[in-house]
Amino acid sequence: MLATSNEFRANARVGLANPTLQSALGKMKVGFPTKRAEAVAKLPEFDALRDQARDIKNHVLENIDWYLERFERRVTEAGGHVHWARTPEEAREIVLGICRRLGARTVTKGKSMIAEEIGLNAHLEKHAIEPVETDLGEYIIQLRNESPSHIIAPAVHLTKDAIEADFRRAHSHLDARRDLTEPQSLVAEARGILRKRYFEADVGITGANFLVAETGSSVIVTNEGNGDLTQLLPKAHVVLASLEKIVPTLEDASTILRVLARSATGQEMSVYTTFSTGPKRPGDLDGPGEYHVVLLDNGRSALLGTEFQEILRCIRCGACMNHCPVYGAVGGHAYGWVYPGPMGAVLTPSLIGVENAKPLPNASTFCGKCESVCPMRIPLPKMMRHYRAREWERRLGTRVSRLALGAWAWAARRPALYRFAAARAMSALGWLGRRHGSFFNLPLASGWTATREFPAPQGRTFQDLWRERRRAGGGR
Amino acid sequence: MSDTQTRARPRVGLFATCLVDLFRPSVGFAAAKLIEDSGCDVEVPEGQTCCGQPAFNSGDNADAAELARRAIAMLEGYDYVVVPSGSCGGMIREHYPELLAGDREWAPRARHVAARTWELTAFLHEVRGLRIEGVRHDGVVTYHDSCSGLRELGVKAQPRALLAGVAGATLKELPGAETCCGFGGTFCVKYPEVSDKMVSEKAADILATGAGTLLAGDMGCLMNMAGKLKRMAMEQGARPVAVRHVAEVLAGMEQDAPPIGESK
Numbered sequence: 108m109l110a111t112s113n114e115f116r117a118n119a120r121v122g123l124a125n126p127t128l129q130s131a132l133g134k135m136k137v138g139f140p141t142k143r144a145e146a147v148a149k150l151p152e153f154d155a156l157r158d159q160a161r162d163i164k165n166h167v168l169e170n171i172d173w174y175l176e177r178f179e180r181r182v183t184e185a186g187g188h189v190h191w192a193r194t195p196e197e198a199r200e201i202v203l204g205i206c207r208r209l210g211a212r213t214v215t216k217g218k219s220m221i222a223e224e225i226g227l228n229a230h231l232e233k234h235a236i237e238p239v240e241t242d243l244g245e246y247i248i249q250l251r252n253e254s255p256s257h258i259i260a261p262a263v264h265l266t267k268d269a270i271e272a273d274f275r276r277a278h279s280h281l282d283a284r285r286d287l288t289e290p291q292s293l294v295a296e297a298r299g300i301l302r303k304r305y306f307e308a309d310v311g312i313t314g315a316n317f318l319v320a321e322t323g324s325s326v327i328v329t330n331e332g333n334g335d336l337t338q339l340l341p342k343a344h345v346v347l348a349s350l351e352k353i354v355p356t357l358e359d360a361s362t363i364l365r366v367l368a369r370s371a372t373g374q375e376m377s378v379y380t381t382f383s384t385g386p387k388r389p390g391d392l393d394g395p396g397e398y399h400v401v402l403l404d405n406g407r408s409a410l411l412g413t414e415f416q417e418i419l420r421c422i423r424c425g426a427c428m429n430h431c432p433v434y435g436a437v438g439g440h441a442y443g444w445v446y447p448g449p450m451g452a453v454l455t456p457s458l459i460g461v462e463n464a465k466p467l468p469n470a471s472t473f474c475g476k477c478e479s480v481c482p483m484r485i486p487l488p489k490m491m492r493h494y495r496a497r498e499w500e501r502r503l504g505t506r507v508s509r510l511a512l513g514a515w516a517w518a519a520r521r522p523a524l525y526r527f528a529a530a531r532a533m534s535a536l537g538w539l540g541r542r543h544g545s546f547f548n549l550p551l552a553s554g555w556t557a558t559r560e561f562p563a564p565q566g567r568t569f570q571d572l573w574r575e576r577r578r579a580g581g582g583r
Numbered sequence: 584m585s586d587t588q589t590r591a592r593p594r595v596g597l598f599a600t601c602l603v604d605l606f607r608p609s610v611g612f613a614a615a616k617l618i619e620d621s622g623c624d625v626e627v628p629e630g631q632t633c634c635g636q637p638a639f640n641s642g643d644n645a646d647a648a649e650l651a652r653r654a655i656a657m658l659e660g661y662d663y664v665v666v667p668s669g670s671c672g673g674m675i676r677e678h679y680p681e682l683l684a685g686d687r688e689w690a691p692r693a694r695h696v697a698a699r700t701w702e703l704t705a706f707l708h709e710v711r712g713l714r715i716e717g718v719r720h721d722g723v724v725t726y727h728d729s730c731s732g733l734r735e736l737g738v739k740a741q742p743r744a745l746l747a748g749v750a751g752a753t754l755k756e757l758p759g760a761e762t763c764c765g766f767g768g769t770f771c772v773k774y775p776e777v778s779d780k781m782v783s784e785k786a787a788d789i790l791a792t793g794a795g796t797l798l799a800g801d802m803g804c805l806m807n808m809a810g811k812l813k814r815m816a817m818e819q820g821a822r823p824v825a826v827r828h829v830a831e832v833l834a835g836m837e838q839d840a841p842p843i844g845e846s847k
Contacts, residue, residue, distance in 0.1 A: 119777050432763045436780040472767025474730035495642030516638045516646035522630035533605050544846035554775030559810035562844035569599045569608035573627045
């Protein structure tokens, strides 16, 4: 997927001007946080679980090679295959190779952000294999030829009315007079269409929320059960996962599961939590004939040991974006690549290079809300600041902002000069603003004054007044 | 002055912050009065400029560290450092030690100053147990919790506890009081459209409370919200809201200056 992250500001303007998106975001930014808060309030040990979850992943990241090799052994013992992919290209070729060997014409897909990251759908289509998204949100955006705007709610940027219009356009063989006004009828229609596709598919592709090293299992959580049909019915089940999805034990997976759904949707658990270990065994009633895990690195191992290692604790719950006021204003597409919101503002520069995602670490007020809700206690603002430091070192920012900040810091190191210049500037600004109390237009702050008054200063600086009053009377 | 007297009245270094220094000295005087009322001697160390946060948040760690060292040298001799801002207070208390962690000479000095640095309302309420008496503000006020103060320093109950002592004032809580106003330092000029969307929603929430006065503890957020509220009043006929730093109300010094963005 081609990144437009460097065009964040222009992308954001498009999002701000899109009434459908704004209506959808208005609902989202109330709904998700309210549900999370209710779920957290009901679990007194929630914060203790966050600490445990953080510690589990920290331990894994310090010993990831050992756990990955253990995982591979267990998968192999269970009759499955592990494929190591350094790059998106390698991962795509591995999946394509499996599909071709099995003569696949269609593949069903559960929700997978790694599939988005490696651009799998376009690659399969190019080779005459039809990918069918089975997660309702993914299905909708596939009809629209869009990318997900949220990592757990891919179609969160759409309203029900917009989806109804898409269904009427895409499902033109159905009765035009059918009633699609209720969300339930949209779900039923998608289910009816997808049901056939599960049985036709030759390969089923899913992501993974966890890979369990002690058992060689992959774990997915869904609310629609689409993942189960995707992975059980075809000839082969292909799991796409990135390296850091590994956890040592089933117990560890259970601990993190307890914070995952609560953080994401406010559910105690998702409706389905499915553990898959190897292909169908002799005597099993169902299951895929082959079980493959494609392990993608794509720059993650290079983050180990750096100031960005902690982003690898992310479990993709989406809480950071659900609570982010910037995401809530502009929506996920503004971020211009696969991962939006605060976690995307850290992960995107980590995976595609900070030079290709310059605005993202800057598109934050550092309000800290994301870190305060992150179940894995990832210090997202701190890592965005680290990327800002890298950008500063590499001079990737605009010349104007660099000059302005440099001038400010230069003056701030010279108190006498600062005092002299500040007194005159504030005196002038205070005098100019004395009647109205604020400025309707300020040439150097036009971004501000386009939509806001700029409050005028009172005219004298505090330090000058303080000195004067102390000299005059020793007191105030 | 004897040692016992010195200990009885702690010496407080008031770090005014650049926005108070440049834009709103009345907040500095209100803060000084409150700190004195709480039984401390106040000094304003000479040569204050900027705490370095704009540089730090822009990734310019060299300049930020240089400004941090200047501020530390200026502030390390006081019993307490008090800052009428959660944002600059958070910079000194949380980020100076982080910024200078690798500097053998300055890291301990940064930690020393950090441990003595307080946001104004937290200092008055938690450290000094100040009770506000003899101050009136007739009307409904609402309160915005600025992000850094709230999430870095835990400032939430303290300003409310102090406001409870102001006669005549009714606090109407602001829905979404903990949601960012969209200021974000350089954010508001780098992404003005996004910032405006955020402050527009904040202003709508403020207007919906029906409060005549909006208070907060950070000049950056206050200037942003005051600027938006005033423009909405000018262009959309929205109800005017008086916007002030909480210190001005607590000190009973509202008559000293018109609200932020207003003229006399």
